[in-house]
Amino acid sequence: MKNKKCDLHIHSNFSDSDSDVETIFKQAAEKQLFCISITDHDTLGSIHLARKYSKIYDIEFIEGLEFSAQYKDSEVHILAYFVDPENINLGKKLKIIKDMRFERLSSMVCKLNVLGINVDEQELLSNIGSSIPSRLHLGLYLVDKGLVSSIYQVFQKYLGVGKPAYVAGFGHPVKDVVTLVKECGGVSFLAHPHIIPNQDWVSEIIDLGIDGLEIVYHNMPSVKKLFYQEMVTKKGLLRSGGSDAHGSYKEFIKIGETTIPYEWVEDMKNRLGK
8 A cells, every 4th residue: 555656636738737638647657656636726627538548547536626715815725536527516616716717817917908018818818728717827928928037927026916917816715615525525625735824724724624634745844744744633634635736837846746645545535435
């Protein structure tokens, strides 16, 4: 069991990565991963391809996604695993979130245009295609057009929280997302808790009924990892983790470089009675 490595936080070109699904499974095989989950932002678009390549590469695949949710005045992310992709309420919710993402993107484009950073919204939307729109897509457009020198500069000057072109995101409360995940037969995890602006919120979100914490993550401080490990043990929560790979958009994070033991996946299955 110790050799069964898993990466349960990976993004594909169905959201904000340039890695297609086959490339993800190929890289997972090269890293000798036993199990992966593609957790695209607010979409299950990769599932059918992932199931296909799961069989080809003999790598277990867990249906997952990363929800954008609202807690107090901030956006937080909720990872969901083992959800039923055929659930009608889930499909409706994801459609609403996708529409909200497009509205948010349009608002940020307007702000940039007012600032004198000219963005052709139709060209931007054409570039995004069927992917879930994100700030990263807008940032890539600005860099490609030579309007900003780097993605880092985009977020530091314009699109980061509190910056002049930033638009706060999503009106779906964490509690609603956690409840929806349960209704879909899945388990929910607070993603990368160490970057949440107020650490008191972690305990508060746990009290909302979330199933676990992502306690293994790229460059998570060891003191934080130990703190969250003690927290999940004390409260009887599940554990998860992964690379949060985004293809070449985040070249410093590679699939399979941050892994968890398969035992944690089995804990999830046991919780769900699988």
